Amino acid sequence: MSTVDRQLEELQDEIVSEIPADISVTDVKYEGPELVVYTRDPKQFAQDGDLVRRLASKLRKRITVRPDPAVLSSPKRARDRVLDVIPEEAGVTNLDFHEDTGEVVIEAEKPGMVIGRHGSTLREITQEAGWTPEVVRTPPIESSTVSNVRSFLKQERDERRDILETVGRQIHREEMQDDEYVRVTTLGCCREVGRASFVLSTPETRILVDCGDKPGSEDEVPYLQVQEALAGGANTIDAVILTHAHLDHSAFIPLLFKYGYDGPIYCTEPTRDLMGLLTLDYLDVAAKEGRAPPYDSEMVREAIKHCIPLEYGDVTDIAPDVKLTFHNAGHILGSAVSHFHIGDGLYNVAFSGDIHYDDTRLFNGAVNDFPRVETLVMESTYGGRNDYQTDQEDSERKLKRVINETYEDGGKVLIPAFAVGRSQEMMLVLEEAMREGEIPEMPIHLDGMIWEATAIHTTYPEYLRDDLRDRIFHSDSNPFLAPQFNHIDGGEEERQAVADDDQCIILSTSGMVSGGPIMSWLEHIAPDPDSTLTFVGYQAQGTLGRRIQSGRDKIPMPDSRGGGRTEHLQLNMGVETVDGFSGHADRQGLEDFVRTMNPRPEKVLCVHGDESSTQDLSSALYHEFNMRTFAPKNLETFRFV
Ligand SMILES: [Zn+2]
Numbered sequence: 263m264s265t266v267d268r269q270l271e272e273l274q275d276e277i278v279s280e281i282p283a284d285i286s287v288t289d290v291k292y293e294g295p296e297l298v299v300y301t302r303d304p305k306q307f308a309q310d311g312d313l314v315r316r317l318a319s320k321l322r323k324r325i326t327v328r329p330d331p332a333v334l335s336s337p338k339r340a341r342d343r344v345l346d347v348i349p350e351e352a353g354v355t356n357l358d359f360h361e362d363t364g365e366v367v368i369e370a371e372k373p374g375m376v377i378g379r380h381g382s383t384l385r386e387i388t389q390e391a392g393w394t395p396e397v398v399r400t401p402p403i404e405s406s407t408v409s410n411v412r413s414f415l416k417q418e419r420d421e422r423r424d425i426l427e428t429v430g431r432q433i434h435r436e437e438m439q440d441d442e443y444v445r446v447t448t449l450g451c452c453r454e455v456g457r458a459s460f461v462l463s464t465p466e467t468r469i470l471v472d473c474g475d476k477p478g479s480e481d482e483v484p485y486l487q488v489q490e491a492l493a494g495g496a497n498t499i500d501a502v503i504l505t506h507a508h509l510d511h512s513a514f515i516p517l518l519f520k521y522g523y524d525g526p527i528y529c530t531e532p533t534r535d536l537m538g539l540l541t542l543d544y545l546d547v548a549a550k551e552g553r554a555p556p557y558d559s560e561m562v563r564e565a566i567k568h569c570i571p572l573e574y575g576d577v578t579d580i581a582p583d584v585k586l587t588f589h590n591a592g593h594i595l596g597s598a599v600s601h602f603h604i605g606d607g608l609y610n611v612a613f614s615g616d617i618h619y620d621d622t623r624l625f626n627g628a629v630n631d632f633p634r635v636e637t638l639v640m641e642s643t644y645g646g647r648n649d650y651q652t653d654q655e656d657s658e659r660k661l662k663r664v665i666n667e668t669y670e671d672g673g674k675v676l677i678p679a680f681a682v683g684r685s686q687e688m689m690l691v692l693e694e695a696m697r698e699g700e701i702p703e704m705p706i707h708l709d710g711m712i713w714e715a716t717a718i719h720t721t722y723p724e725y726l727r728d729d730l731r732d733r734i735f736h737s738d739s740n741p742f743l744a745p746q747f748n749h750i751d752g753g754e755e756e757r758q759a760v761a762d763d764d765q766c767i768i769l770s771t772s773g774m775v776s777g778g779p780i781m782s783w784l785e786h787i788a789p790d791p792d793s794t795l796t797f798v799g800y801q802a803q804g805t806l807g808r809r810i811q812s813g814r815d816k817i818p819m820p821d822s823r824g825g826g827r828t829e830h831l832q833l834n835m836g837v838e839t840v841d842g843f844s845g846h847a848d849r850q851g852l853e854d855f856v857r858t859m860n861p862r863p864e865k866v867l868c869v870h871g872d873e874s875s876t877q878d879l880s881s882a883l884y885h886e887f888n889m890r891t892f893a894p895k896n897l898e899t900f901r902f903v
Pocket residue numbers: 506508593616
C-alpha cells in the first residue's frame with residue numbers, strides 16, 4: 263500500500279471519529295489540492311452548517327463533500343428540488359448534473375443568491391436534493407471565451423478528474439529529502455522586460471513561475487526558459503504558477519505541454535480564460551505574419567485542462583513542502599501576487615508579478631500584507647529614477663480636453679488600446695465623463711478583441727475594485743453595458759459607415775499600432791485633419807505607434823490590392839499623447855509597495871525592467887530601507903536557506 267493510500271485511510275478514520283455517528287463516509291480521495299469526502303448521507307452532512315469548516319480546520323485541508331453515487335436521486339427529480347430552493351431573482355440559466363460525482367453545476371446571473379448567507383442556500387440545496395452544488399456566473403455580456411472554456415472543461419471532465427487525482431497524490435506524497443535549501447533561479451525578464459520566468463526549488467520540489475515571450479525579438483532565444491526549466495526532463499517540474507495572462511508571462515506555458523509537461527498550472531479563474539484568449543490570438547497573429555508558431559491550439563487546450571483555479575487568499579498545498587497563496591496585484595483582471603510558504607515555517611518568498619500599487623478605476627491596489635516574507639521578487643518596469651507618472655486625475659482631464667476639442671472641430675477621436683485592461687479603464691473614464699456631462703454624448707465604438715475582453719471582465723466582477731463590483735452586481739448600473747458602447751462586429755462595411763458618420767470615439771487594437779483593426783481605422787480617418795489619434799498607453803521602441811508619436815506623418819500600409827508594394831498613407835489627423843493610464847506601479851508606487859509592506863522583506867530581487875530601471879530601484883531600496891537588494895541577470899541562482 264502506498265503512503266498516500268495509507269494517509270487517506272488514516273484521514274478517513276479521523277473524519278469518522280469527528281462527525282456524528284449517523285453520517286457515513288464511504289470514500290476519501292485527493293483531487294488536486296482538495297480532499298473529497300464521499301458519503302451516503304449528504305443531507306445530514308449539510309444540516310450542520312459548521313461541520314465542514316470544523317473538519318477543514320482540524321485536518322488543515324480544503325474539504326469537499328460529495329454524495330456517494332449509490333444514493334443519488336435522478337437528475338430529473340433533483341432538478342425541481344434545486345430550482346425550488348433557489349430564489350427566482352437569482353436568474354438560473356442552466357443546470358448541469360454530473361452523475362459520476364454527484365455534482366450539479368448551477369449557472370446563474372446572480373451567483374450570490376444561489377450561495378446565500380455564509381453558504382446557507384447551498385446547504386439547503388444539498389439537504390433538499392442530495393446533490394453537491396457548484397455555482398458559476400452567467401456572463402452579463404456573452405463571452406465566447408468563457409463559454410468555450412466552460413464547455414471544453416465539461417467535455418473533458420473525466421480526464422480532468424484523473425489529472426486532479428494524480429496531482430493530488432503528487433502534492434500529498436511523502437517527503438523524501440532530509441536536506442534543506444530554498445533557491446530561486448532567474449530564467450528571464452532580468453535587466454529586460456519580457457520572457458518572465460523563474461524556478462523556485464527545494465530538495466523536494468521544483469516550481470516554475472511564469473513562462474512568457476519577449477515581444478518583438480524572435481532572435482533572443484525565445485525558448486530559453488522552457489529548455490532551462492525542463493533541463494532534467496518534463497517531470498522535474500512539480501507545478502507551474504501563472505501570475506497573470508499577459509503574453510510576456512504566459513505565451514510559452516502551452517509549449518511546456520508540447521515538451522511533455524503533464525502537471526498543474528495554478529492561476530486565478532480569469533487568468534485561465536484570458537490566457538486562452540491571448541495565446542490563441544498569439545497563434546493567430548503568428549500565422550497571419552507568416553511565422554511558424556512554436557505550438558498549436560491543441561496545446562492551449564492542454565494547458566487549460568491542467569489549470570487549477572485558486573481564489574485570492576486561499577492557502578493551498580501545491581507540494582509536500584510548499585503552500586501557495588494568491589493576492590490581488592491590481593495590474594490586470596485576475597493578476598496575482600504569489601506568496602510561497604516553504605517547509606514548516608522554513609522560508610517565505612513572494613513574487614510580485616506585475617503590480618499597480620494604488621487603486622485604479624478597475625482594481626483595488628496590490629496587496630502587500632503577508633503573515634511572513636523573507637524575500638520579495640519584484641517587478642521594476644518603472645523603477646528608473648525618473649519614472650514618475652502623471653497623476654491619474656490630470657491624465658483624465660487632458661483626455662477630456664482632447665475629446666472636447668476634437669468634437670468642436672467635428673472630428674473623431676481614435677484611441678489605440680490593448681484589449682485587456684487599458685480598454686476597460688478607458689470605457690469607465692468615458693462612460694463617467696458622458697454621464698456627468700463633461701464630454702458630449704456620442705457613440706463609443708469598440709473594435710478588435712476589446713469587446714470579448716470586456717465580457718470576460720464582467721463575468722468575474724469579484725476581481726474588480728469594490729465599488730465597480732457593486733455596480734456590476736446591480737446590473738441596471740453596469741457601466742460596461744452603457745448604451746453608447748457599440749461592438750464593431752460587421753467588419754469593413756461597418757467601419758466605413760462609422761467613418762462616414764458624425765463625431766465619435768473609437769477604441770481599437772492593437773495598442774501600439776502594430777497591426778489589427780487600428781490599421782483599417784487609420785486608412786479611414788488619418789487623412790482627416792479634424793480628427794485626433796490619441797495614445798493612452800506605452801509605445802515601445804520600434805513600433806509604428808512610437809514612430810507616429812515622434813512625428814512621422816507617412817504611414818506605410820501593405821498594398822491592399824496585392825503586388826507586394828508598400829503604399830504610404832498621409833497622416834493629417836492630430837496626434838496627442840495622454841500618459842498616466844498604466845497598469846504598472848510607477849517609481850513612487852514601487853517604493854510605496856516596499857515601504858508599506860508588512861512585514862518588510864530582508865531581500866528584494868529587482869526584475870522585469872530595463873537594466874537601468876532594475877539597478878536604480880535596487881540601489882534606491884537599499885539606501886532607503888537598508889535591506890539587501892539585487893538586480894540579477896538571467897540564469898543566476900540565489901540560495902536563501
Ligand atoms: Zn503584465
